[in-house]
Amino acid sequence: MLRDRLQPLHPIAWWCWAGALAVAASRTTNPILLGLILAVVAWVVTTRRGNSPWARSFNALMRVGLLVIVIRVVIQVLFGDRVPGDMLFSFPSVPLPSWAAGVTIGGPVTAQAAIGAFCQGLQIAVILACFGAANSLASSFRLLRCVPAGLYEVAVAVTVSISFTPQVVLSVARVRDARRLRGRATSGLRGWRGLAVPVLEGALERSVALAASMDARGFGRRSTSQRRRRVTGAATLGGLIGLGIGLFELLDAGSASGIGLAVALVGGALVVGGLVVAAHGTRSRYRPDRWLVAEWLVVAAGLATVAGIVAVGNSDPNALTQSLYPLALPQVPALALAGILVATVPSAISPVQAPVRPRLKGAVA
């Protein structure tokens, strides 16, 4: 065990690991590699997550992923480009005017079309699963605690909105109950119409109570001037956007220009500058998450997967895709396989997230 106590892993380490796996998944449509990545993610999640309310987000995103695959395949079969190959069956086709080029309705369906669509859907599903895993393993509350002081206000707004969502769900249930107790319709259009106003009213009342409580506990009491905070906040946010655009340019294999790199560098500099200046506030942190060896190892495990896939992509790009002509079982390149297996390391070196007993009250009372 690399950690002396059961302090959970730094949330950013989990996000880096999951992000790296998502990047790896985005570089391949090979269903076997995608399936392996999914298996690794699922394994780590099931062995390491606690049973806090947010730990269920992995299951939720898996379900969304499944839906994505189904929709992708159905759309391809019904409306997609007619891909040549081994015909499975045929729908009656509807002739469309010439301006609707590229869209067809019905027509012959080939195995190639269906399998190609499935692989693309699977890729999206795996990327979604990676984000679900990050959410399950690292609470978004703890991630937001890592946000630098310059973005503190933004982080608070996000935190509050995250905790408000389940309350709105409860409040909708309460208002529906109240409507039934009044003898009014609870389903259909009429049922939903009377819902919005009381729910919004309730949310507003809670917001005011929360604002009063935060004010009474010293929120927004700091010595830095308003103007300085605005400038540093704008610099940090602008920098982050620049960094994002730059990285997008860099990752997009098609456009290998220097502009992406330049934008990313300027953005990075702005972010660092903004954060350094803003760090001179008067807020302090309770038990900040620490970045130790285990965190480095988890990030490295994620990067190893990316490295394996990229290496295979450089030497033998075809190994990363599903071969359609001829239709054959996909290859399993050894290097990519090894990289993916390394990603299971966090399951061995991280502690299980603090166990939380299931919700006891509120639902019952």
Add this chain to the structure above:
Amino acid sequence: MICFDRVTVTYPGATVPVLDNVSLAIEEGNLALVIGATGAGKSTLLRCVNGLVPHFSGGRLNGTVTVDGRNTEQYRPRDLADAVGYVGQDPDATFVADTVEDELAYAMENLGVDPETMRRRVEDVLDTLNLHALRQRAITTLSGGQRQRVAIGAAFTAAPKVLVLDEPTSSLDPVSAEEVLASLARLVHDQGTTILVAEHRLERIVQFADIVVELGSSPGSLRSGTPATVFATAELAPPVVRLARAAGWSPVPLSVRDARRAAPELRGRLEASPRPLVQSTRGERVASLKGVTASYGPITALAEVTLDFHEGEVMAVMGRNGAGKSTLLHHLVGLRRAQRGSVEVLGRMPSALTASEAIRLVGLVPQDPGSLLCAETVAAECRDADRDGHLAGGTTRAVLESLVADISDDAHPKDLSEGQRLALALAVVLAPEPPVLLFDEPTRGLDYRAKERLARQLRQLAARGHCVVVATHDVELVAEAADRVVVLADGEVITDGPARSVVCYSAGLASQVARILAPAEWLTVEEVAAALAGQSPHRWSIR
């Protein structure tokens, strides 16, 4: 420590001030209890202490409020955060973080307390409030009493000299309320904190108070003094005080323990008088649960519950927060379908009925009666209720009139007092004349006067042949109004019996009078007073 000097508060748009020329001084290390009817300005008084009034609420404050030498005119609530901790009425709406530890540290982070001190204070508070075992838990997984203690802890970690609490025990079961009050007492005794607390349920807290501040019904009247002097004449008083007045004891005892010293004499006087009569109005069975089981995920809310409900009977359902009381009511009213077992009201299954059929069979006044009300005015609310129930115009208004006389047609339901709002919700539910009437925690936020009226109304409803079921923590309401008590624990029926024997012989559920006069079986002050006046003490005097 806290000083009000000729303070007048007027909210924006209001013509009458809430507090009028009020002066008050509270010394360091005291626990001051603020009492008064709903709408007397208790919350306003509390919110003045840390400047939420007027900085946050708007409105005008004349005069000066000084806390720890700081004038709230110059200091905003956030600037007073190190001096005053404030815990609002609904702790759930005030949590910022997701786990207990982070929530406790929040105020200190804002104040910039250094990490060493922060860790130490969080540990201190975890110990003081007995939250140690919960430190890593997500707040959403805690019980009501635990959440209330976290809210108190969150206000207290910043080591304020003054702690202000608005009705900290109003939604808690007796045991959780006890825990919270014990925590407060510890803060006063061990740390010398000055505490200002507003409460309606005075039974338990009175004995901890050093000073009682009574707000009268007119905005200017404020009286403060030692508990004994204030309660000698206070309009709103706990049963122990009213019993003392009826028995002519002086000085007035404030705790059950003090009262028991004088009790033998009173028991002697009462021995001669006839035992209270129980007039049962119980009739036919109108509803039943058979082997009903319900669960929320892994939690069992009801386990094989079998109960009969009779017309003309007031039945109280008691038990801890989360024991399954609300779930039981939800099954009876058809909001939930039984996972196993059957629910029957007059031979029909409520969950299978349409909403408009169901309201003629069984009505529920929910925990927050305001959630039933959604119109802009009382008159519109009554009209809507007539329409929903396909009733003749004016029916609901007439029912409301019979419950409370003094509600104006144009008032907004949100502006009514708690008692009036409850009456309006009850009128809406009662208008279609459902034979079964359910109440979920109806005494929350009610002062003693409104509670007495409610108890009377429950008896009247039973006398008219309704089957009345009340889920409540409020032992005094049960003593005053119930025929039969069912106690639930973890979804199981533990006790089912006549109110008199359950209330007299249960440690946790005994009313104050029952505790004082045990082993004699007296439940309420009214019974004792009637017996002392030489009248035959009918249990239910329906006025």
